[in-house]
Amino acid sequence: MASSKKKRVDEEEMEDDIDDDDVIDDDDDIESDSDDEQEAMDQEIQLDLEARTPDDSDFNGIRTLLQQVFLKAHINVSELADTIISQNYIGSVMKQPYSPEDDDDDDDDDDSDMTVLALTTVVNITERKNLDCVKQMKSMLSTKCNQCAKGQHEKFNKLLNDPDHHVGYLVSERFLNLPPTMAVPMFESLMKEMEKAKQKNMKYDFSHYLMVCKTFEMKAAHNVKQIMYSNSEEELFEEVADVCFKYSVAHERDSCVEKWSSEDGMEPFRNVIIFPADKLSVIVDKIKQEVGNT
Known part of the structure; x- marks a missing residue:
């Protein structure tokens, strides 16, 4: 904007001194600059990613992804992150591999946590019902269900509190703008890991899964x-x-959500879903078809 304004002023002050060649050259420069900017905007950034089991170095990154879901709700996401890491035979994190070129003299030990881009796992909230984070999550969601969907409240509580039918909290979180193609291999890996765990008589034979999904509503x-x-x-x-x-989580919005809400008129919500466990593989196959991942 400043350069355009300066150009108009120069034309007014030196109108008699500008010949046709000068105008043509200037227009060519502007067109060239515009083409360069458009080319830069059209470029795709290639990310080299790798999936691996969660470990202690992923604690802050996992906690950040969980915090995206629960925002200001009174849920101990640190304990939930620790639980996910403790069962590292189930689930995976997607990370950007470490590169020596990224090193700076002032790097600290927490930099590795920031490379966690996605997380897919499942936590048995029936088996782990005594954990504070599980108690808090179930209590909060039960209250929200009673407030927002009273007709489903009894069924919701029955599913979550039936000791004979285990429910898994299915976590599938990633940072904004990462494509859904990432979800397919992570879900497939998770299903294989759960099958291996069940063969060892571990508590991963679920009747239902619970998901808490980030959504936005726009008029x-x-x-x-x-x-x-x-x-x-x-x-x-x-x-x-x-x-x-x-x-609605409009009153708990973070900086990213607040920007969307104020600029685009979007209100942030959380959609809570409980679905039969035997539908997981069916849905993953549908996701694979829709994203063209064969």
């Missing part, structure tokens, strides 16, 4: 409300849900 034409999932593939899980309800 469209004629006051119709459109729901958008941050992780677009999660909408497929809602189609097979036994229980599904949503609650």
